Amino acid sequence: MLLQKDQNPALNTVTAYGDGFLEINRVRYDSAICFAPEGPIRGLAVRAAAELDAALLQDLVGLKPAARDPLAFLDDAEPALERPADAPEVLLIGTGPRQIFLRPDVLRPLLSLGIGVETMTTQAAARTYNILMSEERRVLALLLPGDPS
Structure with missing residues (x-):
């Protein structure tokens, strides 16, 4: 399915998708990919x-361990993470032809730093990414193409 007729060549745009493939800027990918509007x-x-x-x-989001008190291990706390200034507002995860929810422990570190995570079918994630990208939002897409069978 063709998604976008006109595109800004400076921005990564989902131009098509189908069974088992994704197309970004008219380049075909047959495996999982991660990208932002630029880069x-x-x-x-x-x-x-x-x-x-x-x-x-x-x-993928670029989280780094935050500077810690050397005695913090005494509190038995999880290592703190630092959100970079250029972190995405939202991470879109396309899980293939079916929506699959990720475990809370996988999402918790991002959500605790105010980074939204949305899981949906890859087709829905591709369309949502293009909309958010066109609105100049800081979005990161992780898309699984799904099984072509």
């Missing part, structure tokens, strides 16, 4: 939503 398109070695974990999502 590189990052290929991921993830084949299913069940493989997504908190560490991967934190890495």
Whole structure:
């Protein structure tokens, strides 16, 4: 399905999708990808939503461990994370042809820092990404193409 006729070549735009593939700026991808409106398109070695974990999502968003008190381990608290200034407002996760919700422990670190996370079908995530990107929102998309069968 063709999504966008006109596009700004400076921005990453979902131009098409189909069974088992995604197209960003008219370049076809057959595996999971992560991208923002600007910057590189990052290929991921993830084949299913069940493989997504908190560490991967934190890495994609750019979260770093915050400076800690060296005695903080005495409080038995989880390591604190620092939200970078350019962190996305929302992370859209396209889980393939079916919507699959991620476990709360996977989402909790992002949500605690005010980063919204939405899981939906890849088709819905692609359309939502294009809308948010056109509104100049800070959005990050992680899209799984799904099984072509």
